[in-house]
Amino acid sequence: MPTRQSPDDDALVRHLMDTTGLAEAEVRRVIGDVLAFHAEPVEAYVRRRHLHLQTYGAKNAEIFPTLAAELTTRVVAAPRLTTRQLRRIIYG
Known part of the structure; x- marks a missing residue:
């Protein structure tokens, strides 16, 4: 499922990378999973x-x-x- 991305996502990605130690690709995947979970009608x-x-x-x-x-x-x-x-x- 495609995720919506906005310019603010980059700040969130950086924050999560800094606070979790996850790589950028992992953080973007987690964000996409969370957005998809909450996008359920x-x-x-x-x-x-x-x-x-x-x-x-x-x-x-x-x-x-x-x-x-x-x-x-x-x-x-x-x-x-x-x-x-x-x-x-x-x-x-």
Whole structure:
């Protein structure tokens, strides 16, 4: 997955190289991995997490509040979604 790069990335790359001892190529790969992780669309995240929580026995009554809380902590905050909106993402 291509990553977005900006001029500020060079400062971040230098900072991480200085503080971690990683080589530039390793730092750029880690930054790309982090950006790709956080670029997951809200709908994909909700579907993935719902399935994961359901797999471990959670029921919708606990899953939907958990998802709503998790979405508020994402780096790029997702909009607040109601239980109904979350249900529609899962079941259409």
